[in-house]
Amino acid sequence: MEEEPDPRFTLANERTFLTWLSTSLALSAAGVAMAAVPRDVFVPWVRMALSVVLAVLATLAAVLAYPRWRRVQIALRRGAPIPALALAPVFGYGVAAVALLALVLIVVAR
Structure with a gap:
């Protein structure tokens, strides 16, 4: 049986969801910044690899934020862990x- 959870828990879950989106945005910015680093600072392939890893992490955070929010919300409604x-x-x-x-x-490099 599903019940409406305490609003504090729902709002905490929402804040966590928004934090995942903020994290995704920060990781995206870091990936773009790494790609924009001057060529003489890092070996080009390493700079590209770091950029790609950051972009992949950003994508994962953004794509998985809502399903995570939903699973937690369902658990709250059911009184489940x-x-x-x-x-x-x-x-x-x-x-x-x-x-x-x-x-x-x-x-x-220094």
């Missing part, structure tokens, strides 16, 4: 790998 976010490691390790590689390249 909140489903785990299976892609959390992908985002965490993906962004960490991009940052680490960029840091190494910055240090080596």
Whole structure:
């Protein structure tokens, strides 16, 4: 039986959804910025690879934001446990790998 969840939980779920969209936008901007880095800063193929990884992460965040919001909302209505976010490691390790590689390249280039 589905019940209307406490509005605080619904609004928290909505904020999380919007945060995923903000994260997607930030990752998109980072991918564009990486592609615009001058050619002499990074090896071109590495710069392109970093841009592509950031763009893929941005796409995943945007595409998966609504289905995640919906699954959580359904769980709230049914009084069921909140489903785990299976892609959390992908985002965490993906962004960490991009940052680490960029840091190494910055240090080596200087």
